[in-house]
Amino acid sequence: MLQTxxxxxxxxxxxxxxxxxLKLSRSQDEVTISREAKRRELVERIAREIIENLIVSxxxxxxxxxxxxxxxxxxxKQYVFEYPLDGMDVQILxxxxxxxxxxxxxxxxxxxxRLWKITLARVDATML
Known part of the structure; x- marks a missing residue:
């Protein structure tokens, strides 16, 4: 029950x-950026999502x-990543x-x- x-x-x-x-992204002005910059931004967004959600879960x-x-x-070393019940920052064990x-x-x-660099490289390698 506590795990749930x-x-x-x-x-x-x-x-x-x-x-x-989402609220912050709506408030910022839209800027035209190069194709490579858009790709880099997308790779970083996916890498952030992997680190914040998938690795921890x-x-x-x-x-x-x-x-x-x-x-x-x-x-x-083998690491375990999890969010503590009382905090917002990920805990590494x-x-x-x-x-x-x-x-x-x-x-x-x-x-x-290291985790960020590995994740960025992995996402970048798998993106078309």
Missing amino acids: YGKQLTSAKRLARFRRA NTENPVVGSILQQLEHETG HDAQGGPNEVTGPERQEVMQ
Whole structure:
């Protein structure tokens, strides 16, 4: 029951972020940009969606699986990404001898940067 409640909270947070982004996009002036810039923007948007929603939800999507495998290969650690019930920012955990530990500080920034670069490259490679 608590897992279901946690999933509902996560979905509600995603919906709130989506509505905020939608509201901001309506208020900005439309600017004509090059085809390459549009593609880059689309790749970044899809990569952001993968990181914020699919990786955190432990989906069995093959793209997500390959991204996490590459991250594990590059860092030598297996990470779990989840949203805490009380916060808005994603929590990164990895297994250690004493149980799961939260990744914080410079290591957290490094993991998030690697995850972002891997996801961007993977999305860019699969886009037509």
